[in-house]
Amino acid sequence: MHCTLITGANGFVGRQLCRTLQHSGQHVIALTAGAATSPLAADQHLQCDIRNADALHQAIALARPTHVIHLAAITHIPTSFADPQLTWQTNVMASLNLMEALRRRAPDAFTLFVSSSEVYGASFKSGLPVDEQTACQPMNPYAASKLAGEIAIGEYFRQGMRGVIARPFNHIGENQSPIFATASFARQIARAEAGLQPPILRVGNLEAHRDFLDVQDVCKAYLKLMELPCEKVEQSRRFNIASGNTHSIRNILETLLSLSPLQLSVEQDPERLRPSDIPVAIGDNRAIRQATGWQPLIPLQDTLQRLLTFWRAQVGALI
The missing domain is CATH 3.90.25.10 (UDP-galactose 4-epimerase, domain 1)
Structure with a gap:
């Protein structure tokens, strides 16, 4: 049985992801910065601000996950402009804290880093669907921090830790903040x-x-990516999650x-x-379809x- 730790479990996607993983039979560990605003569909609940490296090391040592889905982030673009320092501390430095904690406490864990389609930025100006080989040209602090997080975490993958990077496009559903x-x-x-x-x-x-997706379809894509065999992980580390x-x-x-x-x-x-x-942002989802069979339903x-x-x-x- 997978023992899966979800950072940012109290958020819009995190809540749905807890339910999705529990229904798939996994042992779910919800990691949140504070108390949950309402009950979470998790077998275990840990509280930790991931910007606190020492506290995060303790949480990982206690959880001993086999899999990690790293959702916790500043995701609101206007907030990233208003407070870029908080954005970079949360989206980059806290991600490094996580990978260091995993390297020391759970080095065999498989990590799914949730990035964003925003990393493509100015490349969307072509009006064509972007794939994973399209140049990343961020246009806001949120996108830049997510791309930096990809680079930082990718270095741990290069050194032998297991995992992949997801680039989800716009996803919507219940529990999303009305700031969106x-x-x-x-x-x-x-x-x-x-x-x-x-x-x-x-x-x-x-x-x-x-390119809009239902949050439930996105969570099912994350589940599929966690089940990738090693040879397919080695072929591609980055996957668009898009409808096309x-x-x-x-x-x-x-x-x-x-x-x-x-x-x-x-x-x-x-x-x-x-x-x-x-004016138009659309993703090419062939890579994840070919690797996992996932498609939005x-x-x-x-x-x-x-x-x-x-x-x-x-x-x-x-x-």
Whole structure:
């Protein structure tokens, strides 16, 4: 049985990943910086700020994982601009802390480092699907820190530690923070339906096209990557997790609006506009499909329906 440690287990993806791994029969160890905000689907729960090297060494010594999925990170791009020092400390130095702790305490553990499609940055300007050989040209502190984390962790892999790097594209679902667009839309719709705000949605840029995935499909991709045989790991260390299709933010919003009985108007909010000269970001997923057989299965409509149902429940609990 795999004994899998998940860093950042209290986050949006971490919560779903705990459930996915438990359902697959793994012993799940949830590592969080503080107390869980609600119960986690984990067999064991450890608290540790991964920026604290000594505390992390103690946590790894206690957990003795066979596998590690490293999710913990600063992922919000505006936050990375506002506090680049925190971003680099968390996304790079804390990742080094993890690999050092594993090297000393669990050297045979297989590590899945969750990077980001944001590392491709300016390469998206071609408008073509990017694959793992596409040049990385980060355009924000978050992306730069993730690429630096890839390089740092890749050095441990080069020296013989086992693992791979995932580059997931935009993924959405329940429990995602409303600082992200799709969750913000769903939350505002739910609040308007409950009479907690006027029937007006305030939005940012709606014209960008992105490669969207359901968080459940992404977690299943992580599970597949953890099961890669050694020869396939040696062939490729980096894998895009992408659908190979794009949807505009406007299309996402219109689909969510169609799921509500209310007539809602939309207003652009200058404070929500984030400058971007990347009109289209799409990924090539052939590498992970060929290596593992993974492919996304959940229709976007179903994801958005679940998302809206989740926020209706969250809002309803406040009334």
